[in-house]
Structures are given as structure tokens and as C-alpha cells.
């Protein structure tokens with residue numbers, strides 16, 4: 533009997549006017565990720581269906597679990613939509629399952645089908661009770677849900693399914709620029725932003741020779757983990773060395789981090805505009821370090837009007853770590869290569885910086901010119917699921 537993976541969109545159904553756009557984006561994303569598999573994907577306004585080969589199911593499942601915009605999915609048997617066909621096949625299908633309690637739940641999507649849902653539940657439930665030993669009906673908490681979804685041409689029979697990753701399909705929102713360091717927080721921030729449908733570019737600030745090529749490789753490896761959730765990510769690498777050195781040469785020690793982050797935001801704003809982005813995304817978490825107190829955030833954020841999205845702002849570190857483990861970035865993030873923030877961290881960074889002081893300190897050197905140089909020398913690499921970058925290192 534033919535089986536398909538039946539996909540339910542979930543939250544997309546609330547997007548009335550944009551429904552087709554969301555569905556088409558999900559369809560495109562699925563198609564791209566499943567290139568190379570023996571699949572046939574089709575869609576209607578309510579469902580997506582993937583015909584598949586059994587031997588490839590585990591791999592396909594692995595991919596589907598990382599595609600946003602899917603609420604639930606099931607393996608569904610297809611029979612044609614007639615009472616006789618449904619009755620003829622349902623026993624054979626149900627007998628493959630082991631369970632002691634069940635409930636039949638019919639959904640009559642084709643209103644021309646002349647038997648009502650409740651009636652179908654009774655007919656099919658009765659048949660199962662009569663033909664299978666040691667099973668009973670439990671309408672409240674059944675072990676096996678037997679879903680019978682009657683559509684115009686086909687009826688889909690399926691059981692308890694798999695939870696999809698939720699959210700909106702990547703690409704259903706505009707582009708955001710993720711500030712991606714080698715730490716734990718920023719890959720998690722990127723993952724959560726993609727879950728809301730944002731497609732990403734990533735920006736990494738490096739300070740060679742104070743930071744190593746290993747640190748850069750770490751960021752590339754983190755990006756590779758993130759592209760499992762999307763198609764590809766352009767990673768922009770900024771040579772931040774001259775600016776960092778100038779800050780530490782010219783500015784008050786306790787303001788160095790504040791000013792460094794103001795410089796990062798200034799550069800981010802320009803990269804956002806150069807690459808058709810709309811927002812900055814980062815892994816700042818309130819109170820985590822001196823630069824992430826609310827007073828610091830205000831002084832740092834003052835350099836740009838571009839919205840800054842901070843998906844992990846209100847999460848505890850342990851909650852962030854849980855997500856990092858789930859998306860498999862944690863083990864890379866804890867590798868001990870220095871990041872430009874950690875290399876230059878002063879003994880006592882200011883916790884409640886004053887805007888006037890930050891302005892006075894940063895005006896001690898000509899940063900505009902240095903920022904322009906950074907942008908001219910931006911090194912961009914496209915990271916996708918498959919490519920390798922040995923030649924860049």
C-alpha cells in the first residue's frame with residue numbers, strides 16, 4: 533500500500549492573506565533539502581505530501597526535523613476515498629501496530645463524502661473491535677490515535693506522528709545579519725531567528741594575529757551547523773585588528789569594551805545596508821557580562837537605528853546551553869580558541885557607561901576611515917551544507 537509523509541503546517545494557518553507565500557516558501561525549502569533523494573513532493577492548502585522510499589526514511593526524517601514551518605508530520609497510508617476502500621484497508625493497516633487502547637478520529641475534509649465523521653468513527657471503531665483481540669476504545673487517552681482524513685480523491689490513514697520544529701519557513705521574513713562569534717550564545721541566537729523565518733547572513737569580527745585561524749575555523753564550523761536549518765549562509769569576515777588596536781592604544785581601559793561594541797554595531801549597520809539586510813541579530817543576554825547590562829546596551833545601541841534582535845536576551849545560560857546542545861553547536865563553541873572580545877578584555881570593564889564619556893573616548897582616533905577600510909576588505913564566503921573551505925585557511 534502506498535505511503536506518504538503527510539505534513540501539517542500548524543502556525544502557518546493563521547497567516548490568512550500570506551498563506552500561499554508561506555506554503556510556497558516551505559515547499560521550496562523542502563525541495564532544496566531533499567535534492568538527491570527519491571521523493572516526490574506535492575502540496576495543497578492544508579497539507580504537503582512526500583512520496584518516499586522506505587530505505588531513505590531515516591535520513592529524510594533527519595532533514596524534515598530541521599525545517600521550520602512544520603507543525604506535525606505523519607506517515608500516512610493512502611486509500612481511495614470510498615467507504616468500501618477505507619473499510620477494506622483499515623484493518624490491514626491497523627494490524628501492523630501494537631496497542632491495547634485506541635480511538636478513531638475521522639476528519640471529513642471532503643464535505644461531499646456522504647457519511648459524517650462521527651458515523652465513520654463508529655463504523656471503523658466497531659470493525660476494529662470485532663476483528664482484533666484484546667483492544668478497547670479509550671476516547672480520552674488512547675495509546676493509538678487512528679486518524680482517517682477523507683479528502684476528495686484520497687483518504688489518508690495515519691497514527692500518532694512526529695512533532696515538527698515549528699516556527700515559520702526560513703525566507704518568509706527578510707534577511708537579518710547575525711553577529712556570530714565562536715561563543716555559545718550567538719549560534720543559538722541565529723537558530724532562534726531562523727525559526728521565525730528570518731534568512732541569515734553572518735558576520736565574524738576577527739583580530740589576527742591576536743586571534744588564530746583556528747578561531748575562524750570554529751566560526752565556519754558553527755555556520756555549517758546553522759545551514760542545516762536553511763539553504764546557505766554568507767559569512768562576512770571583518771578584519772577588526774586595526775580598530776581594536778586603536779581602541780586599546782587611545783581609549784580609557786574601562787571603556788574599551790563599550791567602544792569596541794559601538795564600533796561593531798557601526799560596522800554591522802553598514803553591512804546590513806550593503807547586503808540588503810533589515811536587522812542585526814546577536815547573542816546578547818541581559819546581565820551576562822558588563823557590556824550586556826541594560827545601561828551598557830543603551831549606550832552601545834545608540835550608534836544605530838537598525839533594529840537589534842536579541843533572541844536569547846531573556847534566557848538563562850543553562851537554557852541557552854540546552855538549545856546549543858540540541859542544535860549540536862555546543863561542542864564546537866566550547867573549543868578553547870580566543871575570540872577578539874576575550875583577547876582584549878580589560879580587568880574592570882565599566883558596567884554603567886556614560887554616553888558622553890564613550891563619545892569623548894572614541895573621538896580620540898579616526899575610526900570612520902578605519903571602518904571604511906574594514907568594509908572594503910570584507911572577506912565573504914558562502915557556507916552551504918556541503919562545501920569545504922580548506923583553501924581559505
Ligand code: ATP
Pocket residue numbers: 710711712713714715716717718735736737738813814815816817820821871872873
Ligand atoms: P559566550 O557564549 O561566551 O557569551 P558570546 O558569543 O555570547 O559568547 P559575548 O561576549 O557574550 O560572546 O558577546 C555578545 C554577542 O556579541 C555575541 O553573542 C555575538 O552575537 C556578538 N559578538 C561578540 N564577539 C563577536 C565577534 N568576534 N564576531 C561577531 N560577533 C560577536
Ligand code: MG
Pocket residue numbers: 715717815816817820
Ligand atoms: Mg554571551
